[in-house]
Amino acid sequence: MAVVVRAGAAPMWWLGVFAAGxxxxxxxxxxRRIGVMAGAALFIVATAVVAYWRRRRYTDLARSAARASKHDVLQDRAVSARNWRRGHRWWLLLxxxxxxxxxxAVPAAGGMLLAGCGAGLRLKAAWLGRRERAEDALLWVRVDWLAANGGRPAGKAVKAYRSTGIAAGDAAPGGARRRTAALV
Known part of the structure; x- marks a missing residue:
């Protein structure tokens, strides 16, 4: 589930940095001076708002997470990230x-705003990762609920999360790629 939150962070961040540049x-x-100062303020506000937006909904869904059964379809990390980016590529371009x-009108401010949204999503994914580590369980969203919601992991169609052990799947807590130690 944190994979879907984290999927939008990198494109928003890099597109925002590029646009600000x-x-x-x-x-x-x-x-330029007013634009950069306004952009810095927008960056800070956007980061805070996006990082804290709908935290109660995420917490409620995580609290009611049911253990994933063998009939639940759970996607790999790469597939979830790719599906989110494909579904939102036009919104990102716009x-x-x-x-x-x-x-x-205001140089660099819009780019810094977009970069702030990406940073806020990254902070939200890190928060979810800390929560997953504390509960010793990865949180997942059923694929059909995620698709019905347009890729939003805490939307109305999501009734509850599924949980698995911390070693399940190919994602680490927080949605990062699982690092495997090289055998020597």
Whole structure:
């Protein structure tokens, strides 16, 4: 489940950083200094808002997590991330174009806002990872509920999470890739 939260973090972060870098090159209506200062404030606010948004819903769903049965379909980490990115690629492209266009008014602010959203998602995935480690269980969303929700792991169609042991699957707590030690 944290994999789906984390899937949007990297594209938003890098598209935001790239757009902010391009936005600094444009003088804009307000000027570069005001644009960068406004962008820094937007980055901080967006990071905090996205990191704390719907935490109660995540906590309630995690608290009511049922043990995954053999009939539950759970996806690999790579498949979940790829499906989320494919399903949201047009939204990411539109967001990137919007923040590039906003650079003509307020340089770099839109890009920093988008990067802040990516940073907030990464912080939320880290929070979920700490929660998974504390409970010693990975949290999963059933594939059919995730698809019915448009890729949102805490949307209305998600009734409860499924849990497995910490060693299940190919994802570590927090949605990171599981590191396997090389046999020497």
């Amino acid at each position: 391009i936005g600094v090159l444009v003088p804009g209506i307000t000027g 967001a990137f174009l919007a923040v590039l266009g906003s650079a003509f």
